[in-house]
Amino acid sequence: MYSALRGRDLLSIADLSRDDIEAILDHAAELKAGRARPRPLDGRNLGMIFQRPSNRTRVSFEVAIQQLGGHPIPIFSQEIQLGQRESTADVARILDRYLDGIVARLHFQTDLESIAANAAAPVVSAMTDAEHPCQILADLLTVREHAGDGATVTYIGDGNNVCSSWIYAAAILGLELRLVIPEGYEPRPQVARRARQLGLAEIRTWPVNTALEGTDVVYTDVWTSMGQEDEHERRRQDFSELQVNSALLQMAPPTARVMHCLPAHRGEEITDDVLDGPQSIVFDQAENRLHVQKAILSLIYAP
Ligand code: CP
Ligand code: NVA
Numbered sequence: 001m002y003s004a005l006r007g008r009d010l011l012s013i014a015d016l017s018r019d020d021i022e023a024i025l026d027h028a029a030e031l032k033a034g035r036a037r038p039r040p041l042d043g044r045n046l047g048m049i050f051q052r053p054s055n056r057t058r059v060s061f062e063v064a065i066q067q068l069g070g071h072p073i074p075i076f077s078q079e080i081q082l083g084q085r086e087s088t089a090d091v092a093r094i095l096d097r098y099l100d101g102i103v104a105r106l107h108f109q110t111d112l113e114s115i116a117a118n119a120a121a122p123v124v125s126a127m128t129d130a131e132h133p134c135q136i137l138a139d140l141l142t143v144r145e146h147a148g149d150g151a152t153v154t155y156i157g158d159g160n161n162v163c164s165s166w167i168y169a170a171a172i173l174g175l176e177l178r179l180v181i182p183e184g185y186e187p188r189p190q191v192a193r194r195a196r197q198l199g200l201a202e203i204r205t206w207p208v209n210t211a212l213e214g215t216d217v218v219y220t221d222v223w224t225s226m227g228q229e230d231e232h233e234r235r236r237q238d239f240s241e242l243q244v245n246s247a248l249l250q251m252a253p254p255t256a257r258v259m260h261c262l263p264a265h266r267g268e269e270i271t272d273d274v275l276d277g278p279q280s281i282v283f284d285q286a287e288n289r290l291h292v293q294k295a296i297l298s299l300i301y302a303p
Contacts, residue, residue, distance in 0.1 A: 001038075003302035009116045009123045010296060011109070013133045013168040014194050021173060025141050028288070028295035040301040041070025044100035050126065051077045051106050052226045056262060057126045057134070060290040061103050068297055073099070082111060092118035101300070107227060122300050129161060129227065130188075134296065135261050136165040138288040140173075143217055145288075146257050146281050151216035152176040154252070156208065156242050157269055158235075159187035162221045162261050167191055171200035178211040179203065182238050208242065212251040218279075219259040220244045220269050236268065245271040249279065257281045 004020055016024075030036045046065050050058055058074075065072040075095070082088050088111050095102060096119035104123065106112050109130035116123040125133050143151050152175075155166055159181045167187060170177035181187075192203045212218065223239040224232045242248075244258065258280045264270050275282060
């Protein structure tokens with residue numbers, strides 16, 4: 001099978017072309033429907049480094065690797081102590097001698113890049129401070145299934161890792177992404193620079209009511225990401241007007257779908273009635289992590 005992703009790393013959505021993204025989504029749909037059952041990981045061992053907690057990403061990657069015939073090896077953060085017990089580069093060089101690939105959720109994108117630079121085997125991001133590419137690819141599949149390819153997505157909340165990956169995806173695919181982000185919480189300046197290179201003229205933020213008019217998807221994420229716990233109180237105050245609750249949702253069309261990458265801080269960025277309500281597609285979205293990650297690995301390890 002021809003695959004433009006064969007042997008490549010996936011560290012950022014910004015490294016993918018429109019064709020790459022479409023190939024991943026098409027293959028994910030095929031795998032989800034059971035039309036293909038590839039086993040490109042037969043006899044292969046993939047290491048999984050998680051410096052931060054995870055439910056969806058860890059479990060869906062482990063299942064994906066197993067279903068593709070491979071063997072996932074959890075590598076515990078407290079054991080390898082990346083950059084402390086041993087340099088990040090040395091950890092990568094060693095793991096590269098044993099493994100056929102590495103999936104890593106790290107505090108810092110720079111460490112992920114260092115692992116990729118020092119390992120010949122493919123390295124796939126399971127999220128860092130800067131990005132969450134596999135999440136956004138699963139989100140794109142979910143948007144395609146529920147709202148169609150030309151959907152308008154409104155992202156409400158923090159200009160964080162999830163938001164940055166959405167911005168790159170929108171730039172590459174030419175999607176309409178409306179950002180509702182309080183002043184001071186916009187994505188990092190390098191995100192705007194990279195997005196410009198990808199064809200997005202500017203990162204514009206919208207007032208919430210204008211953004212929600214005619215939107216197909218209302219998307220939110222936590223106000224306080226992992227590692228920002230010290231800022232929790234300030235963030236709760238600064239984001240308080242942007243809670244996705246039934247009053248806010250009434251500004252959007254009744255057909256709009258609600259998405260959240262999860263885990264949710266229920267009662268903060270989103271209320272129970274919305275998260276569990278008829279417009280919510282969050283559990284389909286979470287399921288798609290598995291199908292999309294299988295597609296990514298299947299294309300990276302294509303024969
Ligand atoms: N959405 C997501 O990445 O969830 P986990 O942190 O549980 O992996
Ligand atoms: N922005 C969140 C996403 C969790 C999946 C975080 O970084 O904690």
